[in-house]
Amino acid sequence: MNVEVIIVLVALVGMLAALIMDKMRPGMILFSVVVLFLCTGILSPKEMLEGFSNKGMITVAMLFLVSEGIRQSGALTQVIKKLLPQEKTSVFKAQIRMLPSIAFISAFLNNTPVVVIFAPIIKRWASSVKLPATYFLIPLSYVTILGGICTLIGTSTNLVVHSMIQEAGLKGFSMFELGKVGVFIAIAGIIYLFLFSSKLLPSDRPETSGNEEEEQNSTLHLVEAVIGPRFPGINKRVGDFNFKRHYGAEIKELRRSGHTYTDLGNIRFREGDTLVVLTDDSFIRTWGESSVFLMLANGKDYEPAGKKKRWFALILLLIMIIGATIGELPAIQRLLPEGIKLDMFFFVSITTVIMAWTKIFPPQKYTKYISWDILITIACAFAISKAMENSGVADLLASYIIGLSHSHGPYVLLAAMFIITNIFTELITNNAAAALSFPLALSISQQLGVSPMPFFVVICMAASASFSTPIGYQTNLIVQGIGNYKFTDFVRIGLPLNIITFLISVFVIPQIWSF
Template sequence: MNFEIVYVLICLAAMVVALIYDRMRPGMILFSVVILFFCAGILTPKEVLEGFSNKGMITVALLFLVSEGIRKSGVLERLIFAMLPQKKSTVAGANVRVLPVIAFISAFLNNTPVVVIFAPIIKNWARRMKLPPAKFLIPLSYATILGGICTLIGTSTNLVVDGMIQDAGFKGFSIFELGQVGVIIAIAGIIYLVCFAKRLLPDRTLKDDDIEESSDSGDVVRVEAVLGARFPGNGKTLREFDFHRHYGATVKSLHRNGERLQGDWMNVRLSENDTLILDADGTFIPTWGDSRVFLMLSVLDAEPEMGKKKKYLAMILLLVMIIGATVGELPVVEQALPGLKLDMFFFVCVTTVIMAWTGMFNPKKYTKFISWDVLITIACAFAISKAMSNSGFAAFIAEYIIGMTDALGPYALLAVIFIITNLFTELITNNAAAALSFPIALEVANHLGVSPTPFFVVICMAASASFSTPIGYQTNLIVQGIGGYKFTDFVKIGLPLNIIVFVLSVFLIPLFWNF
């Protein structure tokens, strides 16, 4: 190993440790590593900045705004209310009705707003039906993940991998190409959740008095708030940070890692993803509902709905975006309009601008609806992937992997790439996992002299399959706080699902994309 390989190895190891211990936001951690590579001469200024102008990264940013426009329309709330049984139901019966719908929606919209909208609705419905909410909230998160792997736009990871593929000189994925395998995996995953959620998830209900509906005194409402990265009180206690002075609401309890903190919880230092139960007035949700200070606010009816015309327009725009991107990449359309690339990037740009013009989201506050840390993470992921290739680190790891499994053929190597990517995504983040695995997968394919496409697809599947821990995916963290889950609950139901996705991916991918 030369100096550059050792240097990259040390930096990547430090990055993984920092992500696991969550000392800084993922975007800042990855950006710090990129700067270390830049200082060592492994990356040029152009390579450092390329990720920030990547089409995939910009598409993710605009999809945040499209998701906000659909969220504001209120259509999703009406849909989930219509799907939930209004008479007595079983856990399996309710899940079989809602999970396919949730997965379908998540194939086209960002996972986080889908969970933020649906989680409090499903939790309150479960209480009314006298069913444990814990039987439904992890399946909600998992269904959004399973739906996300079915399309190019279903998760930012797919767009990141697609951007890396195009940067490497290969043709990217079409919008539904990943669905050839993703739909089968999603169906298998949903069947598993329907059959085993009742058995494997806890029976406990949320018994805390302060989580029950608020009293009718005055206009005080009970609000459930999940703290975001921008919450100014992170790192401070509630005695140090005067929540009432800042937000006009009173904190009734603090929940962390699925459990209500007891004792002197006012002296516990707050951190991102903590859940607060608040007594607030009617202005709290309208004031802070669009803010990135909170990941989720569970009072859903405080925000005025769009008019009927805007609702219809929002759904029409979403359909035009999806259908247009699909039809626009057909050879006959590309030949008819050679000067115009009618891909997903084109249609998401047009959709975003129309939504802004028509006020489907607040165009004066549009920056609040974008997760900038996710975008910085994605942009830096491209640079880190490039550094792994430039230094020879990716080739070194690829040779080592091939030396271990060469006799077993490309199927075994496909399995190894899945396992490596999946371990990374459970410990750090999905986009960082894809960044680390992509150059290794490309080098493995080059060494074998086979098509790299099956390896690219397996990265998409493995990087999204974050089921065994709550820390690998933001939607898991959200439902952990509001569903009262322990870490072991994710392991118990998530590990078998990881194995299902692994087996199906390794078996099915070569059937659709030849080596």
């Protein structure tokens, strides 16, 4: 074992520990590791920077803007209102109407804006029809994940793995290729939620916030605010952070993991906490488009945009999806001049520019709508993957995993790759999990002399299947606060869904992508 292997292994263990303990934002942790590899000569400056100019990473950035344009057009608000039954109904009937449609929407849009818009509307609707909101909010997050695994653009992880495949000199995924297995997983997951969500989820958790102060002062009302990564008070005591001076609002309670705290002095703020604050209408106007809070909800509807704007935004989205799908067809590619490729990057670039110039999203604020930490995480993920290859760590770990399988063949190794990636994604982030797993998958397939494609597909499925903890996926964090769920609620309903995803992936993937 040479010095480079030791450095990379120690750095990866330290990176995992820092990510699990949430010492910094994931992007900065991964960037620190990449700089260490640069200083030790494991990565060249060119290799370190390649991820920052990667087409997949830039596509993810522009998809944030497209999703924001759809959100601001009001199209999603109108969709969820039509999906929710207004008369008295049952949990099962309501879920039948909601869950498949939401999964379909999230196959083409970023999950976070879908959950941010739908969650407060669903919670308010559930209260009006006398149904527990807790039966709908975790399923909402889960179906956005299930929908996302069905297309290339459904989740950033798919685009990351797609770009890594192309970097390795192989043909990446087409728009709907992952749907060959993703649709089976999504259908099975939705059926599971239909049958078991009302049995495994709590029937409601009481909220202590009263309306007395609202009634005394009609200009004030309660707002739920889910703390985001850029909230300056994270890890500070509530008593030591002057929230009212910063935001003009008074904290009435803090919700975390199913517990509600009203004696707040010594409680420390954490990302994902839900604050119930008393404030006026200016609070949401001021902070609604910032990344200080993941979500703000005040019991009122979003202001609807004009019908023309909604339809124009939806038509642009449709053209983008159809254009990228048709543009990948060999017959179309043969007709194009050399140098022009009608792929997702081409069409998402055009869509973003049109949305900006037609002011579907405010072009002056476009940087606010991009999750820069996710982009830095993705860019650094490419460099870490390269370092694992350069140092020989990928080959070493692959040989070890193959040795553990005792020559049982690629099926056992495929299952092992799913389990490894899935554990990573539950503990750290989905993109970092894919980055660590990809070079292992490539090396395992090379050492076995089989096609790497089944291993790449299983990474996509496993990295997105974050159901058992609220920390693995941002949408889980959002619904945890607004639904007042405990950590164990996610384990109880999410672990069987992880197992369902595992079984379908291991059995179906080799039938479609042969070894």
